[in-house]
Amino acid sequence: MATATEIQAALEPEAAQVKVVFTTTDEDIQLPESKRQLLVPAAFPNYCNPQDIRRYGLSRILNSESMLDTPTAIPFDFLVNGTFLRTTLEDYLKENGLSFESQVTLQYVRSLIPPVYEASF
Amino acid sequence: TTHITDTGRQLRDFSESLQQWTEFQTKTHSLSLSLTSQLRLILTPSQSTKLSGSYRTGKRLNIKKIIPYIASSYKRDKIWMRRSIPTKRAYQILLCVDDSKSMGESSSGNLALESLVMVSRALTMLEVGQVGVMGFGADVFTAHDLVEPFATHEAGARVLQNFSFDQDGTDICLLIRQTIDRFRLARQQSATRGSEDLWQLSLILSDGLTPSSAHERIRRLLREAMEERVMIVFIVMDDAGKKKGDSVLELKEAKFSKDEMGNSRVVIERYLDTFPFQYYLIVHHLEDLPGALAGLLRTWFAEVNS
Numbered sequence: 444m445a446t447a448t449e450i451q452a453a454l455e456p457e458a459a460q461v462k463v464v465f466t467t468t469d470e471d472i473q474l475p476e477s478k479r480q481l482l483v484p485a486a487f488p489n490y491c492n493p494q495d496i497r498r499y500g501l502s503r504i505l506n507s508e509s510m511l512d513t514p515t516a517i518p519f520d521f522l523v524n525g526t527f528l529r530t531t532l533e534d535y536l537k538e539n540g541l542s543f544e545s546q547v548t549l550q551y552v553r554s555l556i557p558p559v560y561e562a563s564f
Numbered sequence: 565t566t567h568i569t570d571t572g573r574q575l576r577d578f579s580e581s582l583q584q585w586t587e588f589q590t591k592t593h594s595l596s597l598s599l600t601s602q603l604r605l606i607l608t609p610s611q612s613t614k615l616s617g618s619y620r621t622g623k624r625l626n627i628k629k630i631i632p633y634i635a636s637s638y639k640r641d642k643i644w645m646r647r648s649i650p651t652k653r654a655y656q657i658l659l660c661v662d663d664s665k666s667m668g669e670s671s672s673g674n675l676a677l678e679s680l681v682m683v684s685r686a687l688t689m690l691e692v693g694q695v696g697v698m699g700f701g702a703d704v705f706t707a708h709d710l711v712e713p714f715a716t717h718e719a720g721a722r723v724l725q726n727f728s729f730d731q732d733g734t735d736i737c738l739l740i741r742q743t744i745d746r747f748r749l750a751r752q753q754s755a756t757r758g759s760e761d762l763w764q765l766s767l768i769l770s771d772g773l774t775p776s777s778a779h780e781r782i783r784r785l786l787r788e789a790m791e792e793r794v795m796i797v798f799i800v801m802d803d804a805g806k807k808k809g810d811s812v813l814e815l816k817e818a819k820f821s822k823d824e825m826g827n828s829r830v831v832i833e834r835y836l837d838t839f840p841f842q843y844y845l846i847v848h849h850l851e852d853l854p855g856a857l858a859g860l861l862r863t864w865f866a867e868v869n870s
């Protein structure tokens with residue numbers, strides 16, 4: 444007999460993850476070594492908010508209590524291979540001929556531009 | 565130089581693979597011997613642990629026979645059980661090596677190939693049955709068929725030729741599906757051999773990374789495997805030489821979930837918390853593998869025999 448979670452799992456599209464390594468040059472917002480590697484959602488199945496797999500979602504992950512645990516959220520920008528990440532991680536991988544198998548190094552910096560909150564839920 | 569198989573996969577150079585096989589075999593020889601001697605005790609028991617049968621003398625009384633014994637005025641006196649001679653066991657063992665890119669980007673790929681050489685050598689020396697090798701990633705392929713002999717350096721080199729860690733995905737659901745199907749066919753093909761007790765065992769050598777949204781589907785396939793008496797052991801390659809903090813034991817995953825109020829929240833969990841395999845080992849050093857694998861198989865045999 445299939446349980447409710449099993450049925451749900453069968454119906455849900457596969458959520459792709461990618462392993463990222465967070466780095467920064469800012470000493471005051473450094474993560475401990477054990478928290479620098481993280482699997483994050485990278486593609487977007489229909490239950491996921493499109494913002495979750497872009498800069499804004501990554502910024503929320505970094506600010507969360509299990510990561511930097513910032514008292515007030517710091518908006519972050521992410522540099523990947525020297526350029527700012529402006530697309531979803533999935534699009535970044537595709538454009539660079541990479542797959543979800545690749546590890547992506549993301550350098551986070553305090554954002555100079557105020558974040559644009561798009562209401563999509 | 566590379567070669568293309570009839571299914572379109574690229575093969576690495578044969579002489580290079582032969583050299584690699586020889587090198588790994590030399591390096592892991594003493595570990596293979598150690599694994600062989602440990603597995604011999606586990607896989608080929610010389611004495612059954614179970615007491616059974618009806619005899620006039622024996623090791624232990626069969627309680628069910630006592631009342632008929634008294635009722636028959638002590639005539640039906642075959643009331644003792646003895647240790648029975650175990651049935652000869654035959655094994656079909658598949659070694660499944662992760663050929664995905666994530667293996668090549670870390671040192672896991674190298675550790676997996678060394679483990680493959682070490683374990684396959686040990687199993688060949690044991691002569692307990694058939695040994696096959698499969699590769700998996702986005703796709704699944706056979707690197708060495710179960711029915712082929714696997715005793716020479718050349719056979720080993722032909723296996724290694726298949727692995728270049730270049731597949732763009734790690735589909736463990738597909739691997740288990742095909743493992744079950746392959747074993748089902750192999751069981752039918754060996755049915756003619758009669759009285760032997762056939763055991764089917766699969767060892768997966770991988771970095772353990774597969775989308776966690778697939779974990780529930782994997783769990784369902786593992787139940788199907790168990791119903792078909794296929795045992796699957798997952799060996800996580802977690803090389804201690806990787807940089808600090810980069811162990812699968814510490815790896816976490818981020819998810820977005822909605823709370824009762826419908827607000828989106830960030831949830832961070834340990835990746836291994838949803839890992840679907842009941843029988844798994846984490847190997848940091850190759851030297852850990854013989855003892856850990858033997859220990860796990862010993863536990864498993866104790867469970868199925870009880």
Ligand SMILES: [Mg+2]
Pocket residue numbers: 544662664665666667733734773
């Ligand atoms: Mg992989």
